[in-house]
Amino acid sequence: MRVAALSDFLLQRIDRNCGKPVNRQLYQVVREAILSRVMPAGLQLPSSRDLARELKISRNTVTYAYEQLMAEGYLETRTGAGTFVTDTVPDQIPEVDDIDIKRPRQGSDLGLSERGAQLVKHAGAYKFQWGAFMPGVPDVTAFPNKVWSRLQNKYWRRSRSDMLTYAHGGGYLPLREAIAEYLRVARSVNCSAEQIIVTSGIHQSIDLASKLLADVNDRAWVEDPCYWGTRNVLTSLNLKPTPIAVDDEGISPVAADLRHPPRFIFVTPSHQYPLGQVMSLSRRRMLLEYAAVHSIWIIEDDYDSEFRYASRPLASLQGMDTHDRVLYIGSFSKTLFPGLRTGFIVVPPALAEAFATGLSDLYRGGQLFTQAVLADFMTEGHFASHIRRMRVLYAERLNLLRESITRNFGDALPISGDDAGLHLALLLPDDCDDVALGRAAQAQGIIARSLSGYYMKPSRAKKGLILGYACVPDELIGPTFDRLAALIRKHANCPS
Ligand SMILES: Cc1ncc(COP(=O)(O)O)c(C=O)c1O
Incomplete structure (x- = not known):
């Protein structure tokens, strides 16, 4: 590419009024031209002085772009000869006859592995990690x-x-x-x-x-x-x-x-x-x-x-x-x-x-x-005393949740796992779609994970909701469960 041809090429691509510094634009245009092989390896570039004159820009602007391209390995100077596009710029993939074609991936269009x-x-x-009734989350505000x-x-x-x-x-x-x-x-x-x-x-x-x-x-x-x-x-x-x-x-x-x-x-x-x-x-x-x-x-x-x-x-x-x-x-x-x-x-x-x-x-x-x-x-000793304090707090919250369940359903819905941990499982009738129920709760800002989602074998999946109480302030437990209870009645055949 001769100096005049190169400067025409560059002038068509540089816009002085676009708000982007001309030295950045020059750098980007040359870089893209090298990567797309419009400017092939070994091509000699004009000196910064000649190019600046052709483009009617300052020599500093060209020097900046050349130096940046040199630092990134796109250009090199050869002593006494000038500035060239380097040979190390990635070349075309060589033609190979016996390509080992792998079986198409089942993964996905994104290119993920299986x-x-x-x-x-x-x-x-879950995208929510806090709030009623997030399971497995302690009350971090009491730390x-x-x-x-x-x-x-x-x-x-x-x-x-x-x-x-x-x-x-x-x-x-x-x-x-x-x-x-x-x-x-x-x-x-x-x-x-x-x-x-x-x-x-x-x-x-x-x-x-x-x-x-x-x-x-x-x-x-x-x-x-x-x-x-x-x-x-x-x-x-x-x-x-x-x-x-x-x-x-x-x-x-x-x-x-x-x-x-x-x-x-x-x-x-x-x-x-x-x-x-x-x-x-x-x-x-x-x-x-x-x-x-x-x-x-x-x-x-x-x-x-x-x-x-x-x-x-x-x-x-x-x-x-x-x-x-x-x-x-x-x-x-x-x-x-x-x-x-x-x-x-x-x-x-x-x-x-x-x-x-x-x-x-x-x-x-x-x-x-x-x-x-x-x-x-x-x-x-802070660890042991924190656990002692939290045990009292969580026991109170567990009781509040149990009371809310009983107030709404008597003993019609069995509770599982309510003597330990940070959550309990509220069991629902087999014909209840607990996944749909969980979604309906989420739409109202209540986290209630469906129990059936934890099973690998669908035929043995019990229906229910996993309700965490540890991170729910005392005063929110009853009112939030009442709202959830209304949804449970809609989705499950249980007493009102
Ligand atoms: C049974 C079980 N194991 C492990 C974890 C996660 O532990 P970690 O936060 O240390 O990865 C949880 C979190 O809820 C859990 O319920």
Whole structure:
């Protein structure tokens, strides 16, 4: 391209009145011309002085554009020769005869992978994370901010390079020690600090355990119904969640299930999610024995066991395990606040080092400041007193919700799981479309997740609503439930 041709080309594309600086426009036009190969590799450009004269603009304007294009690798100067389009600009894809054509993806038009499309299709995370009756969310407004900020300031006052860089291993040791101490006392978990791996919560704990202990297509038993997050993390890793029925004693595999030992068994023994029953002692023993005989990993999700109202919290399944088959996963999401994104796995001693290495290599740990603050929060006794305070508050809210249910329906609608946790399940007649009911509630600004949505096997899905009460101010519980009750009467055949 000669200087005159190039300047014509550029003049047609530069608009001095469009409000955009001419040097930016010049840079963009040349860049696009190079990328579309209108200006091919090796083409010599005029000097900045000549181009400025042709375009009737200042030399500085051209110099700016040339320098920017050089910095980004589109142009190069060759000593004594001038400025050229570089050879390294991506060239045409060479012609290849024997292209290996992959089978068309089922995923979606967006270009998602099959598992990506599945994840999006079955996504469980709600766009609302606060309000009546959001399940699984504690009252974050009651969190002792002042104590937290005092502890935090202590660390930020000093500059600590070891706290601001990547973490290595299983997390901040004093926090692992504090968690181990707490779990030994409160949950009868058998553990030392080395066995604690600090994660960003239960989702990450499941992700890490699955990556380290299972291979693609391995089967993982999940309770049916179960937490949608467990199911979705497993599916996204190409594991096969296998739904196993639950009864009043917890997960209840039948002979046909037991004939095919899985790689994992995911359970919520202290408080079945979402129905709320406690796993019986005999079921616990059966599971532990079955896992030991077939080398299965049991993952005990103990997400909210601190909040038990009528009796003391129950001991963990891990504490009964004498064969090191249980990995215990816990979270600070319910005890403190979900945005903290901090949880932990307790792994058998033989796996501790592999998990610490896996954590660093897969996610490059960090958050040491936060972990240090949390360690102090626990060792200074604030954690235990916050839980005590919240237990009283949530018990009151649970009672208010129970009273509202009784006021509206007497005992016509059974309640499940109302002696622990942050939610209860209100069971509805089988012919009720709880999904439509949930949608109608949402249209009125009420969060009421449908119970049937938690089941993998539609034929066994019970109908109902999962109602969280922990984050609902006392005075809103009754009036909001009354509005929900009106919708329930419309959708379900129950007394008015
Ligand atoms: C059964 C169960 N496991 C895990 C979680 C999530 O835990 P985390 O916030 O630590 O990822 C929840 C949240 O509601 C839950 O209900």
